[in-house]
Amino acid sequence: MRFLSRRRKEKTAAPGEKLSSRLEDNLVRLNQRLGSMADVVQREFYIAGDKPVKAFLFYIDGLVNRGLIDEIILKPLMEESLKRGRQFRSADEIYYHILSSTDAELVTTWAELLHRFLSGELCLLIDGNAAAIVVDARGEQVRGIEEPPTEPVIRGPRDGFTENIRINTMMIRRRVKSEHLKMESFILGELTRTEVIVAYLANVAQPDVVAEVKKRLQEIKIDGVLESGYIEEFFCERPFCPFPTVLSTERPDRVAAALLEGRVALLVDGTPFALVMPVTFFSLLQASEDYYNNACYASALRLIRLLALNFSILLPSLYIAITTFHQEMIPTSLVVSLISSREGVPFPAFVEALLMEITFEVLREGGVRLPRPVGHAVSIVGALVIGQAAVAAGLVSTAMIIVVALTAIANFVIPSFEAATVVRLLRFPLMALSASLGLYGVGLGLLTILIYAASLRSFGVPYLSPMAPAVAGELSDVMVRRPWYLMFFRPKLIAGKDVQRLEKGSSELDRG
């Protein structure tokens, strides 16, 4: 069967079987399609009047606000005719005169009807009409808006996306109140029929990128989409690419900022993680908070993050390389203590490092999986048993523990979880290389990573820009967060048309 991806509000009837005008026929069909669905509520009733018309109401329990149904459908239908002294029998009439709901539509095909029904709308069949009325009276239970746990900030808005796409679009729209903010809806997943929304600022975003995103979305033919990660992987540029070429975030302010820079955002129903594209590697090192804090402080933070990135990717391999190949680099007094602390250790530095790094990864994964109350136990086991006991038993050296700990903490500094994951992964081949060829091996590894990253593109934007290729005027952006009164332009490689973001002379401070 052909996968249907259609605009939701499309008025034209899709090709497919039409509804019958006889209610009995329709009910028979309906029973065939919807048998064994315990969560369906069905209600037969008569539209009041001198000649009551039989009508049939059905919806999925839990997705619909029951009070609303009584209020806007049953009550008017069963009472209105009496009040007005007029018999309503056509769906059109009911639609136009009686239904006191803004979000209602007439549907004439089975396919459309079922789709609406399954996505939680209320459906009303009326005898004698070859059309059904669907009413969006959704009232499913949703999680409230909370602070996003994966991207906490000290300064900045505290709301995060939820699993409900409507609330999410609301949070973006509330921030960007422009008619240029377009949100196009797609339905993905043959069975899950998940709503996906492509959001962009029509006057800023590059049209090619928007078109490319839509094209790639439409090409995806999959049975289900449960999380934006499904889609993210379809957007990879290379097979088995470890680098994230789209950014995922839980923060509506971050999405709004990205939209303003001319990026395209993708919201997926059922997950609080939105996708933002195109992204460059260095933008993954920036946190939304950078733009709320004092510029000097934020710039210092960026430098620290670059440092942490280097620490986290290089520290274990540098330790291995320096202690086993380039001992001349270690200060002499340190050599004495290193030799002393390594003397009883049975493993070569590489194996020692590997053991400790793997142990740490295990602890970390354990910490994520374990129920929260047990989590503390893990950290105690990790810190005491593995850290202290291993050193006391002479299994690992104290220096190694310091290296592993620093690496781990440095890794948490990287704001993007995906980028941090890559770094965690790449550490291991680098360690192997450094154990076999010393710093030369580390250099080889880094250069390989560099060439690979330089050859990547995220929706046409070179992944390492603005460093390579260098973009005039944006190089500094990697390390320095420009103060807002000097942020005249949007990123040139990302914003397509309207590059100006701040008008000259908006502040006294920019003249000088």
Added chain:
Amino acid sequence: MLEKGRLYWWQLQWLLFNTVFPTAVMFVSAITAQVARQDAWIAILLFATVFGLVAGLVCYYLGIRFPRLNLVQYVDLLVGKAAGKVISCAYIIFFLWINAAIIREFSSFLATAFMPETPELVFTATIMLLSAYMVRNGLEVMASVNQLLVSVMLFVFASITLLSVNDMDFGRLLPVLEKGWLPVLKASLTPGYWRTEVAVMLMLLPYLKEPREGKRAVVRAVLILGFLVTVDVISNLAIFGPELTANSTFPTLNQIRYISLARFLDRIEAVVMILWVAGILIKVGVFYYVAVLALAQLFQLEDYKPVVLPVGFLLALLSDVLFTGSQDLKEFIIKPLAVMAYTFHLAIPLFLLLVAAVRRVGQ
């Protein structure tokens, strides 16, 4: 067209820069100081720059006559098909030969100064694999990678120079022109041909976004090189004096070895070595790339990628077979390679330019 990537002029500039710089900074000051003593810096600052500029401009004016064509493509138009093929072949052989020498310089440097127990073949094999990977990714990626590396290299170069300023005694550069200009001129032949390596532009010029900007790229590359290599030589001479500079295998390495950060961090040469390896990667990559591209164009292949690995294998083999050891390699670098370089970087392009001017071929 085989290469679809397009470069900005500054990308070409830094690419040309790194085509010369890495080996120049390591080998040139000793070779020059052996002849010109404390005046080595004059040879490098003045004469070598002139050689470089002449070669660069000749190649530019030759290339600009044939927009969107490189040497292998337009040489046929200039001297006829048969002679053209011969010249193209000669260039390919030259590119391979010089690259073999570069690769061997690289591996023997690492084997002498860093890891004497490791077989040289390991260094050759790894750098070839890596540059093959880079060449396969195309010119744009190479230029991008280069750009990132150059910024780090320049930063480190500046730091090294600043950190050793304390140990410099500029009196060691005296007396200036002790034996007159002749030894200086003679000494400048080696750094001079090093500088003419910017002639790889013959193959790269058509891939500029705006080929006319190639002039700016090559002139600036030569001048930046002149400045930085001179700084390097001057600091070598000022730290070690002419005697020790001429006598060391790698004076710049010694300079780095001599740096001591606050009595705490000594011997940072291994870290700097990584950057030097990165520079060499670009240098090898550029010569590798032009050879592969020329080969693909000579045989009118659809794509140059299939020849990348075979050529890489050939290069690794050549670098191993052609030279026996460091001293043999040095001998080759000083004499035969100089002759070859001047022929292919200067004489032949000049000849072709004359032919083009006389026969009014091209624009």
Added chain:
Amino acid sequence: MKKLVLALLLILSLLMEGCWSRREIEDMAMVTGMGIDTVKVAGKEKFLITFQIIRGTGGPGGMGGGVGGGGVGPGTMVTQAFWVTSSIGDNLADAVVNLSTRSPRKVDLAHMEVVVLGRKVAEEKVPEVVDFLQRERTIRLRTWVVVAEGEARDVVTSQPELERSLFKGINSLIFNRKDVSKTEVVDLKDFLIALADPGREPVTGVIRVFRPPEIKKMASQAATGQAAKVVRLHGGAVFARGRLVDFWDDRTTRGYLWTQSKAERGIITLSLPGFSRPVALKIRGSLARIRPEIKNGELKIKIRVRVQGDINDNQNPGAKIADIRVIKGLEKEYARAVKDEIAAALRRAQEKKSDVFGFGEAVHRHLPAVWRQVEKDWPEVFAELPVEIEVKAAIKHAGLADNTIKIK
């Protein structure tokens, strides 16, 4: 995917076969310093090198208490942190390698801070020693080169005081030299430059071994009746044409330091005009200029030195030391003392035909034409060279006291 597998295989194979140059740090015998002597073995002259090597303190937690602590385990073994050993070979390279017949760990010279040349080696074997020091990649160019007054092994086997490592101590002594200005030590690079430069000769520090009188009285030493050997660094070892030719005392060495702008701090004792007891000045730096000139067809060297000092210790009670006239007189005295010291150093150097001052270098740099004529027999020319010394002295501060108190 194929590429990925290929890359992984490559890395794995490197790991399997690799590790050519790899060596765990605890398997390294890091030499912190060595002393070079010659010995006669079966009638043949050989090199005897004495090393001091980092041993580590044995096992985990050995350093600084560590964790766990307590109990008897491998960690609680008390060992000396350094190992002193020696080996013999036909040349330096051979001797260093021969150490591996005795040392279970791989010998590494990268952390060598000091090379001590035995007196005999310095007198006769310098050419046979320096090439290895320059050529071996692991040796730092900042390694200090000092000369032992007697045998180098006496130095290496002597007792460290205050520091745990003898060579860390010597290294610090070398850094202290600027506070004292009674010795000059060159590192390997400067030693090599001065050896190679036809217009300059190296001067470096002398290490003297002695048994300190104060320790004899201490209880632990009383039993043996003999104090352990310890070292001092002072005075200068002067080379000429690759041979040690002279040992200078402190005063002569300082004479040399004045001419090299290297007398930075330290104390100079002067007599105060009109008083019987001396005055001690704190040296505040010196600035020297050496210029060659041709006068009446004769080569002549002019040394101009400007020195500064502070009054640090006046032993004449009641002397009006802060009086400007007294200070003027003291400045003259200061200048004269410096000039005397320089003259003394010059005399000793000319005696041994050793151009430690770099006069030849100055001639080379400023009068290259003259240099070409005299270069060949420079030592002879140097020995007869007329030198004009001009010293200007200034006294800057007088410390926290004005005039010295009168004692009733």
